[in-house]
Amino acid sequence: MSLSVFKKISLLTAMMLLVFSSFAFAATNPGGPSTNGQTNISSTLSFADVVKILGDIEHSSKGKVEVFTLDKYGKSEAGRSIYVAKVGNGPEKVWIQAQIHGNEKLTTEAALELLKTYASSNNKEVQKVLTEATLYFIPMYNPDGAEMNTRGTKIMSTGKLLDLNRDWTLDGFAGKESLVVYKYWADLKPDFAIDLHHQGLKQVYGTNEATSFSLGISLAPDGPTLPSYKNYNDVTRQMLAYVYDNMKGYGYTHIDRYQIVDSAKQVGYDIDIKGGVVSAMMMGLNYKGLNPDNHSHPAVFFETKGNTSEGSLGQKSNGYLTKQNYLALKSLIYGYVTGEIHEVDPDHWNDIPAYPLAGYWTDYNGIVPVGASGY
Ligand SMILES: [Zn+2]
Structure with a gap:
């Protein structure tokens, strides 16, 4: 197949692709908790629920948690406020974002559970985090x-759905949410960010186990982009290898590296997505001089x-999946603020299960071959 044809197909496929929702070609139904084709979102949190819970946490925290909106920067396409909860008194600023994709709801529950822990626990490790970080x-x-249970937001002027995790580009922001959060990010200048997602069904390479949790870097380690950005190629791998080691002690989890998997060929593509929010953060996006x-x-x-x-998530496993997310998040934040992550060998990343690398799945040039440069 000529490169240009290949590229065209790749771009077409990419348009349908749910990154970062893992996209499994011809997804089989791996083991693990069954979804039985049933999705029950009645038990997940609505926007109003989240606002209420944030208020409750703030109230019961007796001043430890501060909740506010980003209304001074703007609101969502449909006019909803974007909420932030702040906790801690330390100099390191850690950014935790959930549900940029509206159909990835358990991420919000995990974030709120963790916020509750920081609001109320006197545990020594929790106190350490709150002293070292905000x-x-x-x-x-x-x-x-989230209200529509769709991945994207709806652009009011066109009625089209937009993936907000492709929208942090120099060309500008197509969705109102993007500019609101970008402006806040540029003002706040965090030191580190974690972005929470869901993926479809996937299998750990070489096993019959369904992946319960994947660890991802949105600019592929040792890929076309990341190695030229400071030490991020090392420190991001250290962070995730640290989480991997910590999660091993928690029992029934099947963790692997995030990839887009071709299950027929048993190969994987690492993603290299420049318009993703956390990618743009690593690349220091300076839009209209707002991040000079x-x-x-x-x-x-x-x-x-x-x-x-519909059809993807079973209610039975929700508690376990949220708990897993909560524990990973808590572990990474602790490892980051204590500096323990720096004791990990970056190459330990390679010990986390992954499919043989077939290329880089990009949002700027289709599939880029391994070893290619000049992108
Ligand atoms: Zn997602």
Whole structure:
């Protein structure tokens, strides 16, 4: 197949692709908790629920948690507020965002559970985090998508759905939410970010086990882009290898590296997505001079099994999946603020299960071959 044809097909496929929702070609139904084709979102949190819970947490925290909106920067396409909860008194600023994709609802529950822990626990490790860092939770980045149970937000002027995780580009922001959150990010200048997602069903390479949790870097390690950005190629791998080691002690989890998997060929593609929010953070996006010193920082993402679109997620496993996300998040924040992540060998990343690398799945040039440069 000629490269141009290949590229065209790749772009077409990419348009349908749910990154960062893992896209499994010809997905089989791996083991693990069954979804039985049933999706029950009645038990998941609505926008109003989230606002109420944030208020309750703030109230019961006796001043430890501060909840506010980003209304001074704007609102969502449909006019909803984007909420932030802040906790901690330390100099390191940690950014935690959930549900940029509106059909990835358990991420919001995990973020709120963790916020509750920081609001109320006297545990020594929790206190250490709150002394060393200030945490900024955005539990529902995409409130419109959350209400519609759709991946994207709906652009009011066109009625089209937009993936907010492709929208942090120099060309500008197509969705109102993007500019709101970008302006806040540029003002705040965090030191580190974690982005929470769900993926579809996937299998750990070489096993019959369904992946319960994937660890991801949105600019592929050792790929075409990341190695030229500070030490992020090392520190992001250290962070995720640290989480991997910590999660091993928690029992029934099947963790692997995030990839787009071709299950027929048993190969995987690492993603290299420049318009993704956490990618743009690492690249120091300076849109219209709003980030004049090109502030940037490392960022990683987590993918929890399933999503809340019809047929993908079973109610039975929700508690376990949320718990897993909560524990990984808590572990990474602790490892980051204590500096323990720096004790990990970056190459330990290679010990996390992954499919043989077939190329880089990009949002700027289709599939880029391994070893290619000049992108
Ligand atoms: Zn997602």
